[in-house]
Amino acid sequence: MRLLLVEDEARLAHALQRGLRADGFAVDVAGDGPGGLARAREGGYDAIILDVMLPGLSGYRIVRSLRQEQNWVPVLMLSAKDGEHDQADGLDCGADDYLTKPFSYVVLVARLRALLRRGAPRRPVVLTAGPVTLDPGSRAVTYAGAPVELTGREFDLLEYLMRRPDTVLTKTELLDHVWDASPQTDPNLVEVYVGYLRRKLDRSLIATVRGSGYRLVSAASGGV
Numbered sequence: 001m002r003l004l005l006v007e008d009e010a011r012l013a014h015a016l017q018r019g020l021r022a023d024g025f026a027v028d029v030a031g032d033g034p035g036g037l038a039r040a041r042e043g044g045y046d047a048i049i050l051d052v053m054l055p056g057l058s059g060y061r062i063v064r065s066l067r068q069e070q071n072w073v074p075v076l077m078l079s080a081k082d083g084e085h086d087q088a089d090g091l092d093c094g095a096d097d098y099l100t101k102p103f104s105y106v107v108l109v110a111r112l113r114a115l116l117r118r119g120a121p122r123r124p125v126v127l128t129a130g131p132v133t134l135d136p137g138s139r140a141v142t143y144a145g146a147p148v149e150l151t152g153r154e155f156d157l158l159e160y161l162m163r164r165p166d167t168v169l170t171k172t173e174l175l176d177h178v179w180d181a182s183p184q185t186d187p188n189l190v191e192v193y194v195g196y197l198r199r200k201l202d203r204s205l206i207a208t209v210r211g212s213g214y215r216l217v218s219a220a221s222g223g224v
Contacts, residue, residue, distance in 0.1 A: 001046045001116060002026045006036030006062070007078070008054050016049070019105055033057025040066055045073055047115050049108075052079035052090065060093045060177065064156070067094035068139055074115040078103070089177060092163050094136075127162040129218050132201055134162055143201050150200065153178065157193050161206065165218035168209045190214070 003025050007013040010031065017027045028045075030036035033054040040048055040062065052059040063075050077095040090098045096118075097111050127134045131144040139155055141148045150158065156178045161169065171190045179185055194206055194214055207215045 002028070002044060003112075004028050004030065004036070004039055004045045004048045006030045006033070006039075006048065006054065006059070007051045008032055009051075016105075016108075020109070023109060031055075033059070033062060037062045037065060040071070040073065041069070043071075043073075047074040047076065047112060049076050049078060049112070050095070052077055052081060059095075060089065063090075063094045067136060070137065074118070076108075076112055076115060092160075127159070129162055129165060129205060129216060130202060132158075132162075132205060134159055141201075148200055150197075154193060154196055154200070157190075158197055158201075161214070161216040165216050168212050168215045170213040174214070 001024070003020060005013060005016055005020070005027055007016065007029070008031050013029050013031065017029055020027045028039060030039050033056040035056075036048075036050065036054065037057060050059045050062060054062075059077055059079070063077070066073065066075070075095045075097075077090045077098045078101060079090065079098070080101045087098045087100070096115055099108060099111060127136070133142045134140075134155075136159060141150055141155065141158065157174065160174065160178050171187045174190045175185055175187060179189065194208075198206060205217060207217050209215050
């Protein structure tokens with residue numbers, strides 16, 4: 001079995017590579033986000049072990065890019081972020097499993113073997129909210145059955161909202177997960193892109209919650 005390990009902590013990457021090779025795996029290592037994505041795109045891997053916090057490109061963006069490209073290789077995410085929402089975000093982005101640091105090597109291998117037994121996952125289900133449908137696999141969006149053209153960022157924002165219907169999401173959370181924002185990122189970007197979506201889709205789909213953020217209304221009325 002051929003694995004790709006994307007991990008920027010050199011000592012951890014070396015230890016995992018050595019252990020996995022001793023357990024019979026062929027292991028390639030990438031030490032940053034862009035390098036990991038490039039390797040993953042080459043194909044030929046049975047599974048990917050992917051850190052979340054990586055230089056250049058986060059693990060969230062890597063797995064999201066792979067799924068957008070119809071690459072369904074099983075992905076096991078590693079992260080020091082151990083909150084429930086952190087784990088949910090990793091899985092929502094398209095990862096198949098999530099393991100928090102520090103972790104047991106024995107557990108990592110057991111979960112990795114479980115992923116390999118299951119094989120590549122099926123295409124994600126289509127998301128719906130009122131008259132709007134979103135297919136994460138084909139990146140197609142329709143409104144009342146008619147196709148709607150969205151930019152990549154508009155699509156990512158809509159998908160993130162549709163995976164959390166009727167939940168208030170702050171601008172900071174949306175920036176972190178849709179833009180991989182830095183401290184210099186203008187929070188008004190969220191307002192701008194919500195405006196784009198409202199003009200292209202149902203205006204009642206995304207509600208503004210004053211002082212808190214935005215909420216996708218799962219039972220949008222359908223009036224543009």
